[in-house]
Amino acid sequence: xxxxxxxxxxxxxxxxxxxxxxxxxxxxxxxxxxxxxxxxxxxxxxxxxxxxxxxxxxxxxxxxxxxxxxxxxxxxxxxxxxxxxxxxxxxxxxxxxxxxxxxxxxxxxxxxxxxxxxxxxxx
Numbered sequence: 441x442x443x444x445x446x447x448x449x450x451x452x453x454x455x456x457x458x459x460x461x462x463x464x465x466x467x468x469x470x471x472x473x474x475x476x477x478x479x480x481x482x483x484x485x486x487x488x489x490x491x492x493x494x495x496x497x498x499x500x501x502x503x504x505x506x507x508x509x510x511x512x513x514x515x516x517x518x519x520x521x522x523x524x525x526x527x528x529x530x531x532x533x534x535x536x537x538x539x540x541x542x543x544x545x546x547x548x549x550x551x552x553x554x555x556x557x558x559x560x561x562x563x
Contacts (some may be wrong), residue, residue: 441468442467443466446463446496447461447463448460448463449461466506466561470495471495471559472559474489474491474492474557476491476555476557477554477555478556479553480552480553481548486544486548486550488546489541489545490544492543492544494562495561496563497562498507498562499532499561500560500561501544501558501561502528502558503556505523505555505557506525506555507528507553507554508522508551508552509546509556510523510546513536513544515542519538520544535538543560
């Protein structure tokens with residue numbers, strides 16, 4: 441059974457923030473890394489699944505993108521999360537289980553082709 445570990449250290453103006461670092465360890469059944477090129481959708485309404493289909497229930501997720509993209513999670517149908525270029529989404533010890541097709545979807549609205557890299561893990 442794979443174990444995923446994340447260590448998060450936070451500082452504000454070089455001063456450590458109380459309560460950090462945080463270390464999270466999760467034992468998971470499976471993981472799926474991805475490097476995905478997302479072409480321009482030319483609109484803000486076309487969302488397609490990010491290739492994490494082998495994970496039915498995502499419990500840990502790390503996503504980075506080199507262009508601004510909008511992500512929706514767990515069957516979400518509203519505005520989603522706008523991730524800026526170079527941004528990071530980290531989810532640990534959660535349940536994203538709408539279905540493999542809608543656990544994580546992405547829209548690239550009038551951007552050049554974006555590179556999305558990450559890992560999803562769960563059951």
